[in-house]
Amino acid sequence: MNDVTPAPLLCIGSVLWDVIGHAPQPMRPGADVPGHIRRLPGGVALNIARGLAGRGLHPTLLSAVGRDAEGDELIAACAALGLITDHIHRPADLPTDVYMAIEDSAGLIAAIAAAHTLEAAGARILAPLTDGPLGRPEAPFAGLVALDGNLTEDLLGEIAGSPAFALADLRVAPASPGKALRLRPFLGHARATLYVNLEEAGLLCDRSFAESRTAAAALHDRGGARVLVTDGPRAATVAASEGLISLTPPTVTIRRVTGAGDTFMASHIAAELVGAAEAESLACALEAAAKFVSGESDP
Template identity: 55%
Template sequence: MTDLTDTGRPDILCIGAMLWDVIGRAPRRMAPGADVPGRIRHIPGGVALNVAVALARWRLRPAVLSAVGRDPEGAALVAAAERLGVLTAHLARDTGRPTDTYMGIEDSEGLIAAVADVHGLEDAGDAILTPLDGALSGWAAPVVLDGNLTADLLAGVARDPRLARADLRVVPASPGKAERLEPLIAARRGCFYLNRLEAEILAGRACPDAAAAAQAVVARGAARVLVTDGPRPVACAMAGAPTLTCVPPPVTVARVTGAGDCFLAAHLAAELAGQPRDAALRRAADAAAAHVSGKDVP
């Protein structure tokens, strides 16, 4: 576990949403308007924090750059993140806004609907990047970028000299936010982690599988793209190299929120450990499947 009394620099920055997830899950298929018994969980979440927590489980030292209120919910969220091995010293806390919240409904088939209240993060804007001018200046290590950031902020990151040497890992957060990544594709910055629907939005067309979707986004200008497709094969495409695929292990679905974040964290951890492309892709697929089944890895 990370020693949070250590003031040294983190290994990785996760920039984006840090909030409370409120997830309601029913054990069977739900129709629109259904009112059914189930379980409701109140857990630390947000793409940036989810990835950071998963990275900490791989014995890395992640820090989150985000906006968290000074309300009781914010204090509890920061304490929970620290217990999970995430460095929180660089958060923007004095935003004047309450701590953000995500509410999702899942059934036995997956996500039914969700509402993300990230107004605190959106209103904070580039204030969350202030540590790049001080304690985190000269950053040249991996950075995970979360599509919950505003379109303007993502466009700014694409040309921000403070992140010019960073290894950008980009995730849209949801299909509705995929188009926010266009400036990063145009700048040929970053490795993109998408589901097939997100990839199709960026490609501007339907694709039959993850491999075709990943190749289509690379054709748009992205340097490297990884695409997941539920229980179907995942793919990794990059300019000038073969497209790789692998089939996730079959599992019984216990949860879906956060699976893509586990996929990204496992892939990044594998690459930082020097694993080749095919092994990193396999580790990522296995980690996402384990998360969906209700397990945490490693």
């Protein structure tokens, strides 16, 4: 790796409370089983920022968090993790968002994301970047921006075409398959890297894929300047102008899944910011995600 100074970092999207229930055995619909329930700071943008902070970086969060007790507690928790929260939009009339998920030994059973405050805030979360301390029209932000698909489709479309992001290194994740189509404005965007799983790649290409290599190639052909496609324990692929690189993640026992994609993305970004090559960055990201799902490490 090269000894380089990391660029400024923004993580834009969901910052909320995760409530995760995990059962150590397989579950069926309607099952009522013993397990563990955790409440912890979460959201895609926050998870990515926490992963970056854990690697010695200093990301700034742009999001919306209510001025309620839950929001005050969440802001304090983010600050304790080393995240910069000074520019988070804090509406007084909206509650702090929540994500709730149920997992079993095989992975995610179901989840509900209540990101209504983030969606209602809309472009107000970008004010520090478009006309404030982080950027202005005459001096757009020139660092790395991690975006998540919890932003509305309209706002993501605005960002894709906005001069405020013209110099940014955009890293975009859909947050869930149900929000994958929100990434369409970034197909054809020369400065965007898309992080998707196999199902999300299929939705963006309007077809199904059996493995990541074919999916990444198809998404690249659709205009994705640079694409990373993961497929759980199977090979992941990065597609760019230089070609395709596929690597298989380490084999581990799955103990949790919520946040694995965010961990993958944060580790990949961190590796690249210190000069790692394409294959090395992908390997670092796969190893970090494997340690996370096994319970061996935090994000």
